[in-house]
Structure formats: C-alpha cells, structure tokens
Amino acid sequence: MTSYAKDTGSEFPSVSSYRDLKVQESPGYWAMVRKRILRDPVTLISAAILLVIILSAILAPVLAPYDPYVGNIMTRMKPVGFEGHLLGTDETGRDMLSRLLFGGRLSLIAGVVPVSIALLIGGSLGITAGFFGGLVNTVIMRVTDVFYAFPSILLAIAICGMLGTGLFNTLLSLTLVFIPPIVRISESVTTQVRNLDFVEAARASGAGSFALMRYQVLPNVLAPILVYTTSLVSLSIILAAGLSFLGLGVSAPAAEWGLMLNSLRQMIYIDPVLAALPGVLIFATSMCFNLISDGLRSAMDVRLKV
C-alpha cells in the first residue's frame, strides 16, 4: 500500500506542525462507565443494598439462626425484637429472619431467571423483526400480539394451571409472559435505529446484514432494552408471589417473600410491621433493580456528556 500522507498542497497548513499537539484523549469505554458510576451515589447505594440482599440469600444457611421450616407453637406471632427472634415470628412460630433470608433465594430466582431468558428470546426476536421488516416483522409481531391479548397475570395463571405447580413451571410461565413486551420494545427501538443514516453509511462501506446487526444495531438498542427489562424484574417477583398465593407456584411451607406476604396478610391488624416485612424486601429489591438500571443507562450512553 502506498502512503497517503503526502503534502496536500499549499492551501493547508503543514500537518506535521501540529501533528503531535495533544487534545484530551478519550478514556476507554469501560473506564468512562466506571468513572460515571463512581460519581453516582444513587446507583452506588442501590448496588450496595442489592449486594447485601443477594449475599444474604446465598449465605442463608450460614446466617439463619433457626430452621425456616420448623415453628414453635409457644412463640407464635411475636413482634419484631422479641427475645431470640430478631424479626419476630410468623403465624406458626417460625423465625421470620430465617424465613426472609431463605425466601430471598426463591424470590430472586423468580425475579431474575424468567426475565433473563425472556430477554434473550424476546430480544433476538424483536431485533430480527425490526431489522428485516416486511414479512418477517409481520409474522413475529402478529404472533406476539396473540399473546398480548391476555392480561399478563391471567396468561401466567393459565400456563401454570396447565403445566402444574412447582418452581420450574412458575419460571416457565413467567418467561412466556415476559417475552411479548420485550419483543415489542426491541422491535420498536430497532426500527428506529435501522433507519438512521449511519446504518446506511455502514452499508455503503460494505457491511452485510450480520455486521450491521452486530455493530450498528445491537449496541445502539441494547441500553433501552436493558433498562426496560430490569424494570420487569420487580414485576416478575410480584407475579411469582401471586402465583404462589393462588397455589400455582411454589407451595405452602416453602419460604418465598410473596407467599409469606400473602400468608401474613391475616395478621395485618395484629402486627402490621411483621406483616409488612416481606413486602418491604420485595419493594427494596425492585427499587434497587430499577435505580441500578437507570444509573447504568446514563453511565453506558456515550452520547451523554458528563
């Protein structure tokens, strides 16, 4: 290859004279993301809280002072701070702290797993539909619309009822429920991005469909899809709780926040603080997911100047 760097003529100042001038160099992408997150206290605090919740769920067998499934009828419905039971006991005398720790395991799984799988499937379908358009788009989107015809909770109940109870079937039904909205979101952002000039510019430089999807479309649609998806995690925890309540999800003795919330419901006049505890944890977890997703979106967007 011949060198391009020839003298370009007298109209221009000699390039070599300011060739080594330093402008502010852009830091690497991940360095920039890290710097922005470290400057964002809301995201940091949410991440810390979520980390504590996740760790305590993982370490539940070590941390829990009692067996979460064995109650003592003598110490039923004791309030928060009762001697020996830091967070009191539930209606059958089981230690609340232990149950909440163990409950975190099932709830976090019910929140994260269906949404992640739905993100993979729904995201691929939506991006494909948006990118290729035409017949592909029509087929994928109309099939999605069929699922949309049912309210999400009813659809989950119907699928669960058909498949039977158990954790696996709960996860499966929730996954199916979350695919259609993710397909829709991905399709709409992909349609927007694929019509932007830089996609055509890339095509003009010789990029094929796969390269366009991988380098032009995917990085530009990932952020909005991820943000939407993280907001579904909280919904997923709550839906899983609802299914358990109806006897379609995990069944009674199991420790799960939604199930606990429902069974403590009757105690709300006796000890409202105790009855609210699982709800507080569901709320805290969902809030943390939402705030983190929001923080990530601003940190990962190269277009935003900070």
Place this chain on the structure above:
Amino acid sequence: MKHDIIAEPGILEVSNLHVAFGRPKDRVSVVNGVDFSLAKGEVLGILGESGSGKSVMLRSLMGLFPRRTHVTGHVRLAGQDLLAMDKKTLRNIRGRDVSMIFQEPMTSFDPVFTVGRQITETIRRHDGVSEQDAQARALELFELVAIPSAKSRLTNYPHEMSGGMRQRVMIALALACRPKVLLADEPTTALDVTVQIQILLLLRELQREMGMSVVFVTHDIGVAAEVADRIGVMYAGRFAELAPTRAAILTPRHPYTRGLLAATIHGQQRGDHIETIPGAPPNLAHLPTGCAFAPRCGRSVAACTEKMPEMTVFGKTHMARCYNPEPSQI
C-alpha cells in the same frame, strides 16, 4: 488498482437507469432514464431541485435502495454491472471501489464506536490487514484530511467532534480503501459557510492527487461551479442538461438550467427581484407524457407536450433535452 480502463470509455457507465418506488399499481418513478459516462479523474456535479431524483440516482450508483424498489438499467463500474451482481460481490465493492460521503456528518457515524474504530473496521473489512496496519493507515488518513492531533482524535467518539471535523472524518473514511469512484451527497450542505469552502478545497485537492472520479450532488450552483468538471442538471428524474461546467453556466441551452441560473443571487442585483421559475416540480406518480418541464417553461412549443425530447448534442460535449433550446449566445 491497475485496472485497464483504456478499453472502457469511462470508469463508470450508467445506461438507461430507471428507479421506481412502491407497488406496481401506485408506482412513483423517481429516476426515469439516466445515461452518462464518467471518465477517470472526472468530477461530475449534479444539480437539481429537491425531489428531482438526485440522491436516489446517486445511491443507485452503489446499489443502495430502500425496500420495494424497482430498478432497471445498467450501472457499470470498470466493466462490472453493479445492478446485476450478487449481494456478496456488491458488498465487497462498496467502500472499496466506490464509496460515499453523506450529507449529515452528525448522524452518519455509529455513536457507540470511536471514529478510529469505524475507519479501521472498514479498512480491515476490505483489505484484511492487521489491526496495527489498519490503525497506521487510519492515522495517515486523518493527517491527509488535515485533522489536527490526529492520533488522539482517532480515539474520539463522534459526538466529541464538531460538524466540520466529522465531515473530514467522513472523507477519510470514504477514502480509506482508495476508491475508484467517490460519491458525495451534498457533502457541504450541513456545514456552515466558512467550513464549506475548506471541505470543498480539500475534496478537490484529494481528488486530483488520488486521481479519483467523483460524482457529487448539490443544490448550490456556486459549489458545482467551483468543483465540477462537468455539470448535470436533473429534472423529474432525467438529465435536462449535461455539459462542461463553463458551458453549462455561461451558455445553458435548456430553459430549466437558465431558470436556475437566473434564480441565483449576484452581487449586482441589489434592490431587484430575483427571477423565479413559476410553478412547482411535477408529481412523480403522474408524469406528463411530454417534457416534464413544459408546463413551467416559457419557451415551450407544441411538440413539448407530446413526447419527451431526446438528448440533443450541441457542439462536442454539450447535451440538453429540448425542442426549443436557448440560443447559444446570450
């Protein structure tokens, strides 16, 4: 790079190009029979109103069409017909033998990658060189288009650059694989006037140095006069006039070209009304059978409404589609 073009009359040969959008029953014909030949090292400027088919014609020169486009005719680049080849060959040619500078430097870069990455990507795609070699070439290209502190600029994201700077990057990107033909779609329209002239001078300089052929589209007659060797004036998807720059501007033969020239602003016109062409361009879905310009033309004769006039050659290289052309001396 050592293609034998002596056997070919031009590096780019376009014949009988028609482009239409939409389904057969409500078809809109945007390009209605374009023929031209571009010599090696020649700069062709294409002028015309909005909607005259300039940009669509330019894009079809590298086979870029939106969905549901009906194309007929031939676009031959160094003897190969771009419209007849398979997609893979076409992709290999895009960006390597023929590349394009887009109008909007603001939106024509992928916002999530650094500009350096976007250039090295293209170089590696077409030449299969190592990352280091590609980076070295990207740096040379940046210096070629006179971007200060090129090395650190390569690590910038598109939003960190100004419009003029980005247009320079776009030119660098278009030149990355030493194309035979460079297409430019209003390369200076989105820039402010002081930057426009810098970019134009840069383009002309690079074109001469690299011996490229250039087709560029513009609204601005001044720009065309500054840069082009030959000017093509498009109206309703056809060339109304195709002539060497000097002849097109000094002695236009087609009434439409004359109207366009009369509608530009000159220094001595202060206080006068600017001449205009009455009416509006025709609806491309229902083109008149005769000359598309006849309804707005002050010189139309009976034949004009019956049949589209053929390209008539005046002198050696001056061509216009008109039954009643302007006199050769004003």
